[in-house]
Amino acid sequence: MADEVVLLDFWPSPFGIRLRIALAEKGIVPLLLQMNPVHKKIPVLIHNGKPVSESLIALQYIDEVWNHKAPLLPSDSYLRAQARFWADFVDKKIFEIGRKLWATKGEEQNAAKKEFLDCIGVLERELGDKPFFGGDTLGFVDVTLISYYSWFLVYEKFGNFSVEAEHPEYIAWVKRCMEKESVSKSLPEQEKVYDYAMLLRKKLGIE
Amino acid sequence: MADEVVLLDFWPSPFGIRLRIALAEKGIVPLLLQMNPVHKKIPVLIHNGKPVSESLIALQYIDEVWNHKAPLLPSDSYLRAQARFWADFVDKKIFEIGRKLWATKGEEQNAAKKEFLDCIGVLERELGDKPFFGGDTLGFVDVTLISYYSWFLVYEKFGNFSVEAEHPEYIAWVKRCMEKESVSKSLPEQEKVYDYAMLLRKKLGIE
Numbered sequence: 396m397a398d399e400v401v402l403l404d405f406w407p408s409p410f411g412i413r414l415r416i417a418l419a420e421k422g423i424v425p426l427l428l429q430m431n432p433v434h435k436k437i438p439v440l441i442h443n444g445k446p447v448s449e450s451l452i453a454l455q456y457i458d459e460v461w462n463h464k465a466p467l468l469p470s471d472s473y474l475r476a477q478a479r480f481w482a483d484f485v486d487k488k489i490f491e492i493g494r495k496l497w498a499t500k501g502e503e504q505n506a507a508k509k510e511f512l513d514c515i516g517v518l519e520r521e522l523g524d525k526p527f528f529g530g531d532t533l534g535f536v537d538v539t540l541i542s543y544y545s546w547f548l549v550y551e552k553f554g555n556f557s558v559e560a561e562h563p564e565y566i567a568w569v570k571r572c573m574e575k576e577s578v579s580k581s582l583p584e585q586e587k588v589y590d591y592a593m594l595l596r597k598k599l600g601i602e
Numbered sequence: 603m604a605d606e607v608v609l610l611d612f613w614p615s616p617f618g619i620r621l622r623i624a625l626a627e628k629g630i631v632p633l634l635l636q637m638n639p640v641h642k643k644i645p646v647l648i649h650n651g652k653p654v655s656e657s658l659i660a661l662q663y664i665d666e667v668w669n670h671k672a673p674l675l676p677s678d679s680y681l682r683a684q685a686r687f688w689a690d691f692v693d694k695k696i697f698e699i700g701r702k703l704w705a706t707k708g709e710e711q712n713a714a715k716k717e718f719l720d721c722i723g724v725l726e727r728e729l730g731d732k733p734f735f736g737g738d739t740l741g742f743v744d745v746t747l748i749s750y751y752s753w754f755l756v757y758e759k760f761g762n763f764s765v766e767a768e769h770p771e772y773i774a775w776v777k778r779c780m781e782k783e784s785v786s787k788s789l790p791e792q793e794k795v796y797d798y799a800m801l802l803r804k805k806l807g808i809e
Contacts, residue, residue, distance in 0.1 A: 447680070447683045449686075452683050456679055460679050472667050475666065479659045480656055483656055
């Protein structure tokens with residue numbers, strides 16, 4: 396039986412984007428169904444009728460099931476724990492700090508700006524001299540983190556900063572990721588996400 | 603070289619308790635160092651000098667490194683994803699709802715009471731007819747969830763409810779877990795945790 400892979404998704408979601416990247420890395424073409432996240436929690440990966448929720452858990456599932464190519468997690472247990480730690484760190488920080496950048500004002504927004512750039516700095520140091528967080532190839536942390544890049548125009552415009560000016564090594568890593576078709580074809584355009592954020596701000600009554 | 607295993611711990615922490623249970627299941631005796639969590643994030647598992655943070659990540663590390671006995675995660679990828687989902691669910695819910703039970707009052711506390719019992723109900727249904735969440739043996743979700751049981755007297759006294767009266771099947775599962783020495787010897791006494799919670803309330807100025 397051929398694998399039936401469905402991804403319940405919402406196009407600007409970093410959590411859905413990363414699953415699209417991982418599936419592309421594995422050479423799997425899912426059926427993409429767009430869901431309104433107001434009604435349903437996304438993303439959900441449905442593999443042969445069986446649902447897997449929570450994007451980091453789904454990433455690990457993808458990596459375990461399609462293990463014939465492009466491993467995301469390293470085979471060494473300690474390095475696996477480190478990769479899981481950094482992916483968890485990314486998700487505990489970026490989404491919420493990023494939301495504060497475009498959905499708040501004044502002091503809260505200012506604090507978020509500092510926090511965001513600090514966080515990117517921590518990640519830049521963790522990357523160090525390696526081409527990717529996964530070493531020589533795109534790995535678990537890379538796929539998790541690059542999924543936020545579509546939101547960077549939003550973060551930069553509302554936060555009034557340039558990540559490239561402050562953290563050029565981070566942007567060099569972004570460019571290496573974007574050279575991969577699995578990444579560049581999965582990330583929605585920053586301008587489109589910016590328009591979406593503007594729409595959200597209006598809906599939320601922020602101006 | 604013999605393994606050197608150190609656990610930076612703080613005795614009432616559910617996150618530390620679960621690592622003690624997992625290590626006991628694997629037959630590993632760690633050096634326990636008590637830390638004040640005000641100063642340091644705990645638990646941290648240090649294996650041959652290398653630190654692993656975040657308790658669910660450390661649990662997976664323990665399961666991968668000492669894989670000769672008492673597997674915590676199932677070998678099937680879908681069941682692994684399910685176990686990870688429920689462990690994540692437990693940690694996203696219980697700690698914060700539990701904190702609201704003993705650290706808030708009035709409406710917030712009342713809402714937490716309903717939320718807590720609903721959550722236990724959801725878990726009870728997920729357990730179903732199985733002896734353990736892991737099936738016939740103690741697994742990843744069991745170790746994650748039972749670690750909160752030391753706090754149940756706190757939750758029940760401040761929430762003014764009885765989990766056994768509302769969810770007897772849940773307590774039957776607790777009793778099955780407690781029959782295992784790895785569990786019963788790792789869980790601090792509920793009365794001791796209650797005294798600690800009373801102390802915390804005083805420190806926080808709640809009365």
